[in-house]
Amino acid sequence: MALGVDPEQQITTKNSKLDATHLVGALAGLLGLTGYVYVVGGLALYIELYRTGVPAGEAIDEFTSRRYLLVGLPIVGVFVVGVLAVLVGVFAVNCITGHAPKWLEKLRNVSVKLHWQPVSVLLAIGAVLMVLCLLVAAFLWPAITLRQASVTTQNGQCITGAYISTDSNGVNLADGRAHELRTVPTAEVVAVVIGQKLPLRDQSITVTSAPCA
Numbered sequence: 001m002a003l004g005v006d007p008e009q010q011i012t013t014k015n016s017k018l019d020a021t022h023l024v025g026a027l028a029g030l031l032g033l034t035g036y037v038y039v040v041g042g043l044a045l046y047i048e049l050y051r052t053g054v055p056a057g058e059a060i061d062e063f064t065s066r067r068y069l070l071v072g073l074p075i076v077g078v079f080v081v082g083v084l085a086v087l088v089g090v091f092a093v094n095c096i097t098g099h100a101p102k103w104l105e106k107l108r109n110v111s112v113k114l115h116w117q118p119v120s121v122l123l124a125i126g127a128v129l130m131v132l133c134l135l136v137a138a139f140l141w142p143a144i145t146l147r148q149a150s151v152t153t154q155n156g157q158c159i160t161g162a163y164i165s166t167d168s169n170g171v172n173l174a175d176g177r178a179h180e181l182r183t184v185p186t187a188e189v190v191a192v193v194i195g196q197k198l199p200l201r202d203q204s205i206t207v208t209s210a211p212c213a
Helices: 007-052 056-062 065-097 102-113 118-138
Strands: 145-153 158-167 170-175 180-185 189-199 206-208
Touching: 007 056, 007 065, 056 158, 056 180, 145 170, 158 180, 158 189, 170 189
Parallel strands: none
Antiparallel strands: 145 158, 145 189, 158 170, 158 206, 170 180
16 A cells, blocks of 8 residues: 655645745845945945045955945935835825826836736836935035044154055055055054044145154
């Protein structure tokens, strides 16, 4: 007599596969969102540096990935709030009038013809619009501000400039007036004092013969 498979075991196996699929999908979505935040943050940072006149291509490599995240999170957060506000408005219109707005119906029809999910279409359009708005608004934002750093060197000099980062090569500084970058080698650094935030365009790299106060 052939042995049958327990129906309950089949259901359990199927549910386990569904749970694993949902988990993988959620993780992939989270990684995708994180990557998008980094991209938006890096793009915004690049534009701000470009506006100031500092070599953006070189300077952007000196910033840590954490800085990309810190710049990108507020931008994406504002966009998400805006999208939620639009969705709430659409829901309110649907409740009051009994039908969705015409533009949403057209979008739904197009997505059906292309075999796309309406939510995916909205997210894709939203992502593109966000980048376009970022490019336009970037030139209207206030100039980038960086903390001022004072570096005391082995030979007793004090080098002051806009602080970008510290890595294995040394302390990376920017000059917003001369539009240049400078790295104080690690072997020459005695102490680093990080000061207040100032507009990058107002900061310059200065060298004095006395140690930093």
